[in-house]
Amino acid sequence: GAVVSQHPSRVICKSGTSVKIECRSLDFQATTMFWYRQFPKQSLMLMATSNEGSKATYEQGVEKDKFLINHASLTLSTLTVTSAHPEDSSFYICSARDGAYEQYFGPGTRLTVT
Amino acid sequence: SQQGEEDPQALSIQEGENATMNCSYKTSINNLQWYRQNSGRGLVHLILIRSNEREKHSGRLRVTLDTSKKSSSLLITASRAADTASYFCATGHFQGAQKLVFGQGTRLTINP
Numbered sequence: 001g002a003v004v005s006q007h008p009s010r011v012i013c014k015s016g017t018s019v020k021i022e023c024r025s026l027d028f029q030a031t032t033m034f035w036y037r038q039f040p041k042q043s044l045m046l047m048a049t050s051n052e053g054s055k056a057t058y059e060q061g062v063e064k065d066k067f068l069i070n071h072a073s074l075t076l077s078t079l080t081v082t083s084a085h086p087e088d089s090s091f092y093i094c095s096a097r098d099g100a101y102e103q104y105f106g107p108g109t110r111l112t113v114t
Numbered sequence: 115s116q117q118g119e120e121d122p123q124a125l126s127i128q129e130g131e132n133a134t135m136n137c138s139y140k141t142s143i144n145n146l147q148w149y150r151q152n153s154g155r156g157l158v159h160l161i162l163i164r165s166n167e168r169e170k171h172s173g174r175l176r177v178t179l180d181t182s183k184k185s186s187s188l189l190i191t192a193s194r195a196a197d198t199a200s201y202f203c204a205t206g207h208f209q210g211a212q213k214l215v216f217g218q219g220t221r222l223t224i225n226p
Contacts, residue, residue, distance in 0.1 A: 043202060049213055093156060107155060107156035
């Protein structure tokens with residue numbers, strides 16, 4: 001149980017285009033979902049926290065107009081990287097929490113912007 | 115920044131030896147969790163220890179927590195080649211949405 005999926009697992013896009021990443025909790029309802037970014041050989045940095053049906057809360061320094069987060073249902077959150085640039089290339093990981101302390105992580109999405 | 119620190123940053127040992135990784139953090143916590151990440155993959159939850167607990171075991175894993183020193187350690191006994199991965203501690207906080215703050219991680223290499 002407690003499986004979180006992400007789609008796509010890898011994406012390559014051209015500079016200036018937008019990319020949408022989906023995060024789904026497959027066997028539980030996620031009251032809260034989190035989006036992280038991880039650069040090579042570095043730790044995970046929290047980008048934003050989203051609760052179903054409400055606006056996401058962004059961490060300091062994260063541009064909310066660039067990283068659009070939608071949490072339309074208790075099992076789905078999406079992250080859209082708008083007008084992507086090469087510096088946005090990174091590993092994006094989502095996690096979902098079912099109300100307890102533990103977060104369940106997705107397998108990640110590797111974004112490469114050319 | 116709330117982000118904690120882990121040491122060592124990298125650890126290389128022989129198979130069968132024990133591996134110890136340490137984590138320090140800066141603010142009061144609700145819980146502390148350890149995760150494993152294989153290269154280019156997602157995170158696997160290993161163990162959660164609450165702020166009122168001092169030690170916890172799970173299989174070959176032993177975690178300690180010292181809230182007075184704001185530190186935790188992860189011990190992996192009888193290491194195996196398959197334990198090669200990066201290990202992260204993450205602190206859960208009382209306020210807000212119980213978000214996690216990750217440490218810098220330790221890259222563990224088990225040599226056969």
